[in-house]
Amino acid sequence: MYLTEEEERGLRGDYGEAMRLAYKVVVKVGEALGAPRLIKIVNAHISGISYKNIGDAGLDLLQSLADMGARFSVPTTINPAAIDLEKWVHLNIPRVFAEKQKKIVEALVKMGAVPLLSCMPYFYSKIEYGDQIAWAESNAVLYANSIIGARTNREGGPLSLFEAIIGRAPYVGLRTPEGRQPTIRVRVGEKAYKLVLKEYGFPLLGYVLGKIVKKGVPQTDFTVPLDEVRGFLAAIGASSSLGMVIMKDISPEWREVEVQEKVAIQEEDLRETFEELTTLKEEAEIYYFGCPHLTLREVEKLLEVLEKKPGKKVVLSTSRWVLKEINRKIPENVTILADMCLVVAPLREMGYNKIITDSAKAAHYLSAMGIEVKYVPRNIILGD
Numbered sequence: 001m002y003l004t005e006e007e008e009r010g011l012r013g014d015y016g017e018a019m020r021l022a023y024k025v026v027v028k029v030g031e032a033l034g035a036p037r038l039i040k041i042v043n044a045h046i047s048g049i050s051y052k053n054i055g056d057a058g059l060d061l062l063q064s065l066a067d068m069g070a071r072f073s074v075p076t077t078i079n080p081a082a083i084d085l086e087k088w089v090h091l092n093i094p095r096v097f098a099e100k101q102k103k104i105v106e107a108l109v110k111m112g113a114v115p116l117l118s119c120m121p122y123f124y125s126k127i128e129y130g131d132q133i134a135w136a137e138s139n140a141v142l143y144a145n146s147i148i149g150a151r152t153n154r155e156g157g158p159l160s161l162f163e164a165i166i167g168r169a170p171y172v173g174l175r176t177p178e179g180r181q182p183t184i185r186v187r188v189g190e191k192a193y194k195l196v197l198k199e200y201g202f203p204l205l206g207y208v209l210g211k212i213v214k215k216g217v218p219q220t221d222f223t224v225p226l227d228e229v230r231g232f233l234a235a236i237g238a239s240s241s242l243g244m245v246i247m248k249d250i251s252p253e254w255r256e257v258e259v260q261e262k263v264a265i266q267e268e269d270l271r272e273t274f275e276e277l278t279t280l281k282e283e284a285e286i287y288y289f290g291c292p293h294l295t296l297r298e299v300e301k302l303l304e305v306l307e308k309k310p311g312k313k314v315v316l317s318t319s320r321w322v323l324k325e326i327n328r329k330i331p332e333n334v335t336i337l338a339d340m341c342l343v344v345a346p347l348r349e350m351g352y353n354k355i356i357t358d359s360a361k362a363a364h365y366l367s368a369m370g371i372e373v374k375y376v377p378r379n380i381i382l383g384d
Contacts, residue, residue, distance in 0.1 A: 001027060001030050001031050001035060001036065001037060001038070001170075002036060002037045003027070003037070003038065007023065007038060007166075007168070010022075010023045010166060011023040011024065011027060016068070016069055017068050017069075018065055018068045018069050018070035018071075018165065019070070019165060019166060021065075021162075022070070022161075022162040022163075022165035022166045023162075023166050025158075025159070025162045026038065026159070026162050026163055026166055026168065026169065026170065029159055029170060030169075030170030030171075030172065033170055033172045033173070034172060035170035035171050035172035036171060036172075037171050038166075038168040038169065038170060038171060039132050039168060039169060039170075039171040039175060040132065040167060040168055041074055041132045041133055041134045041163060041164075041167060041168060041169050042074055042075075042127075042131050042132060042133060043074055043075050043076070043121075043125050043127060043131065043133040043134070043135075044072065044074055044075070044076040044077075044133065044134040044135070044160055044163060044164035045076070045077045045078070045079065045121040045125070045133075045134070045135040045136060045137055045140055045160065046076060046077070046078050046079060046108065046113065046136055046157055046160050046161050046164060047078075047079040047119075047136040047137040047138075047157045047160070048079070048136065048156070048157025048158065049078050049079055049080075049081055049104055049105070049108065049157070050079075050080070050081055050082040050101070050344035050345070051081070051082050051097060051100045051101040051104055052082040052097075052344055052345065052346055053082075053344055054104070054157075056100070058104070059100055059103055059104050059107070061158075062104055062107035062108060062111075062161075063103065063107045065107070065111065065161075065165075066107040066108075066110040066111050070111050070165050071111055071112050071165070072111055072112040072113060072164040072165060072167075073164065073165060073166060073167030074134075074164060074167045075114070075125060076111075076112060076113045076114065076164045077113065077114045077116035077118075077121045077124060077125060078105070078108050078113050078114070078115060078116055078117060079117070079118070079119055079136070079137050079157075080117050080118060080119055080293070080317070080339060080340050080341040080344060081101050081104070081105060081117055081339050081340050081344070082097070082101050082340060082344050082345045082346060083097075083098050083101050083339065083340055083345070084337045084338055084339050084340050085102065085105070085117075085320075085338075085339045086338070086339075087337065091337075091349075091350050092349050092350055092351060093346060093349055093350065094346075094349060097346060097349075105117070111165075113164075116319065116321075117319065117320060117338070117339040117340070118293050118318075118319035118320075118321075119137045119139055119140060119291075119292045119293050119341065120139075120140065120143075120230075120292055120293050120295075120319065121135065121137070121140050122140055122143045122144055122147070122148060123295065124319075124321070127144060127148055127150045128148070128150070129148060129149035129150065129252055130149060130150070130151065131148075131150045131151065132150075132151045132152070132169065132175060133150050133151065133152045134152060134155055134159075134160045134163035134164060134169045135152045135155065135160065136154075136155040136156060136157045136159070136160035138154060138234070138237030138238070138243075139230065139233055139234035139237050139292045139361065141153075141154045141155075141237070141243050141244075142233040142234070142236060142237050142242065142243060142244065142245060143229075143230065143233055145174055145180075145243055145244035146233060146244050146245045146246065146247055146250075146251050147229065147233075147247075147250060147251065148252075149251070149252040149253060151174060151175045151180075152169075152174065152175070152243070153169070153170075153172070153173045153174050153175060153243060154174075154237075154241065154242075154243035155169070173243075174217075174243050174244055179217075180217060180244060180253060181217060181257075182217050182218065182219035182246050182257060182259050183216035183217050183218070183259065183261065184213055184216055184217075184218050184219070184259060184261040184262065184263060185218070185219050185220075185221060185259040185261070185262045185263070186209055186212075186213065186218045186219065186220050186221065186222075186262075186263055186264075186265065187220075187221040187222060187262070187263075187264050187265070188205065188221075188222045188264070188265045189264055189265065189266045189267065191266075191267050192265055192266050192267045192269070192270055193222060195267055195270055196270065199377075199380075200270050200274060200377065201228075201231075201358070201377030201378070201379075201380075202224055202225070202228035202231060202232040203228075203231040203232060203234070203235040203358065203359060203360035203361070203375070203377070204235070204270060204273060204274060204277070204360050204375065204377075205224075205232065205235075205265065205270070206231070206232035206233060206234070206235035206236040206239075206360065207235035207236070207238065207239045207273055207277070207360040207361075207364070208239075208265055208269050208270060208273045209236055209239075209240075209245075209265065210235065210236040210237070210238065210239030210240030210242055211239045211240065211269075211273065212263055212265065212269070213240060213242065213263065214240045214241065214242070215240065215241050215242065216242070217242075217244050217245070217246060218242065218245050218246070219245075219246040219248075219254065219257075219259060220245065220246070220247050220248050221248060222248060223248055223249050223250075224247060224250065226250070229247070229250065230292050231292070231358070231359060231360070231361075233245065234291065234292045234359065234360075234361040235359070235360035235361050235364075237361065238360065238361040238364040238365065239360075239364065274375065277360060277363040277364065277367065277373070277374070277375040278363075278373070278374045278375065279367050279372050279373055279374070280354055280355070280356065280372040280373050280374040281372070282354060282372070283354070284354050284355055284356040284374065285313065285351070285352060285353060285354045285355065286313050286314065286315050286352055286354075286355055286356075287312050287313065287314045287315070287355075287356050287357070287381060288314075288315050288316075288317075288342055288355050288356070288357040288358075288359070288362060289302060289314070289315070289316050289317075289357070289358055289359075289378065290315070290316050290317030290318055290337075290341070290342075290359075291317065291341055291342065291343060291357065291359040291361050291362035292359075292361070293317055293318045293319050293322070293341070294316055294317065294318040294322065295318075295322065296318075296322045296325050296326065299316060299318055299322060299326055299336070300326065300327070300328050302314075302316060302382075303326075303328045303329075303330060303331065303334065304328065305382050306331055306333070306334055306382075307329070307331050309333075309382070309383070310331065310332070310333055311333070312333060313333050314333060314334045314335070315334075315335050315336075315337060315342070315352075316334065316335070316336045316337070317336075317337045317338070317340060317341055317342065318336065318337075318338060319338060319339075320338040320339055322338075323336060323338045342355075342362065342366065343361070343362055343365035343366060343369070347366075347369065347371055352371070353371060353372060354371070354372045354373075355371055355372070355373050355374075356373070356374045356375075356376055356381065357373065357374075357375060357376070358375070358376060358377055358378035358381055359375070360375050363375040
């Protein structure tokens, strides 16, 4: 890999041990991927910060980096944690667990991160078309590439951490023009599309697309309503390694091109996947909305409807900055959690074992955690 003089100095350790270690990791990954060089980034978003997921080993790494002087070279935000930093006591989360989660956040903040603690950095960071960034949250990566037209690979949490320190990433994959070309065209059968609109919702359609395509850059021949885009993309991220979808009428890079490989999603694909995402056979303990995190508009709309449905125990998750902006009465049966996401939380301790959710992404990960779960589109849960 070609390195500039400044990069060579960083790799030698001229800028300190933390910078040397970060360069070593990023260069090794770049070489493994066949990247010809590094490219400067303007923003980073780090995932994998939940103590439930990274444990003591992850905490030790972050504290070690912070103590040796590691600092982020670009504006950097962080993903949801495993706890609500203010309400954790009321959620039955063990104190030792909560304290270690706080230390993870503190170490990242010491390195210069903004404690966004949300999976929607695209509504916080000022990212523009063509910007090179290093984001590690799958739904954020898909949104950045597909909707904004920024450039990022689907980085792992540790890689984005080191890329944020050096302010560079391997120039490969979705960072390059050739890596962003459509590789497969996806259409939805007419009957299947009607089922999406009537019964299954766009998150399930996204999950099916990810299951079928798995890798490459799909281009869609169907439209997704703007308010369904985030749930659709988040589900794709859960069921595949995709980092970009060129979406008809939405993606800035969508254009009519001839793509040799084609695939069609049919009714049976939707039915089979819907059954896969349903392990709950009894009554749910909670209804969960907020994976990805809810916007202010979504929260207020949900609260307006839920005021009239006092029988459902509901959990909403969003960012701290959205929580501060809510200007509606919160019904007694509704709990709003900030800083966290249930898919990276200690749910057994919280007493959440049976969940209905409108998120195909959440259904995927909750099921993998051994939680009994059922995916149901939002409009059906709310009785619209």
